[in-house]
Amino acid sequence: MAGAGQPSQTGDAKFDNWQSMWTNSNGKPGWQVDVVDTYLQKHVSRLTGDKESITILVSWCGKCLDMIWLAEQGHTVVGVEYTEYAVNQFFSDNSIPFSMIERDGFKVYAAKERKITIYCGDMFKFTSSISGCMFDAVWDHHALGACNPSQRQTHIGVLRSILKPQGKILLSHFEYDPTEHSGPPFSLWPALIQELFKEHFSVELVEHIDRSDGSTAKRFNLSWNKRPIHLLQSLN
Numbered sequence: 001m002a003g004a005g006q007p008s009q010t011g012d013a014k015f016d017n018w019q020s021m022w023t024n025s026n027g028k029p030g031w032q033v034d035v036v037d038t039y040l041q042k043h044v045s046r047l048t049g050d051k052e053s054i055t056i057l058v059s060w061c062g063k064c065l066d067m068i069w070l071a072e073q074g075h076t077v078v079g080v081e082y083t084e085y086a087v088n089q090f091f092s093d094n095s096i097p098f099s100m101i102e103r104d105g106f107k108v109y110a111a112k113e114r115k116i117t118i119y120c121g122d123m124f125k126f127t128s129s130i131s132g133c134m135f136d137a138v139w140d141h142h143a144l145g146a147c148n149p150s151q152r153q154t155h156i157g158v159l160r161s162i163l164k165p166q167g168k169i170l171l172s173h174f175e176y177d178p179t180e181h182s183g184p185p186f187s188l189w190p191a192l193i194q195e196l197f198k199e200h201f202s203v204e205l206v207e208h209i210d211r212s213d214g215s216t217a218k219r220f221n222l223s224w225n226k227r228p229i230h231l232l233q234s235l236n
């Protein structure tokens, strides 16, 4: 989808590409970091409304440590991730025992003694009847930003369908000159986020960080790179 004054991008990541990025790098693809996200920690109270225990979905979760941190804060965490290699590494890297069952087209990995469940499968097919609950909040860190442009509205539709009324999304992604890289990660700029969400969400740009000297700018040879963080709240 083109819009808000920027050219469209044509990059396209298929399931095979994601799987091989995980396996070819031995579980260390370029986006993977071994720390909890700084901006999640900084803005989590906006997402939770300072409630002690809410239900949070982590979309396209990979093996991010954010899930462990959110569970340690007292929240119930559900991740959805297509690549099984990443899910297995999440549990083995962090020595978390788990059980696994197959249900509704997903492999459901449930941590023992921690409130973390990961549904391994295609999030475009994820529903609240599969999870058995609606969610208070979503942490979307490089999920919409990694999503092929033609699938963005489908991704947003899934988020809407699993969120409770007034549910919130903390959204983090990259913004750069889209003529410099075909994606993923795709460039998403604040006016485009407004356009994509405004019909069903209030949209607040919480922070707009300059990451021009960061690893993503270097990796893709970008002349500048920013990281917009948005808080979106369902109007339903």
Ligand SMILES: C[S@@+](CC[C@H](N)C(=O)[O-])C[C@H]1O[C@@H](n2cnc3c(N)ncnc32)[C@H](O)[C@@H]1O
Residues within 6 Å of the ligand: 018, 019, 031, 032, 033, 059, 060, 061, 062, 063, 064, 080, 081, 082, 083, 086, 121, 122, 123, 124, 141, 142, 143, 146
């Ligand atoms: C850029 S990574 C981001 C991972 C994680 N959010 C993070 O920031 O560390 C995108 C992840 O989405 C997964 N993915 C891609 N398409 C998916 C889909 N349709 N459903 C669930 N996961 C998907 C990929 O396997 C990959 O692990």
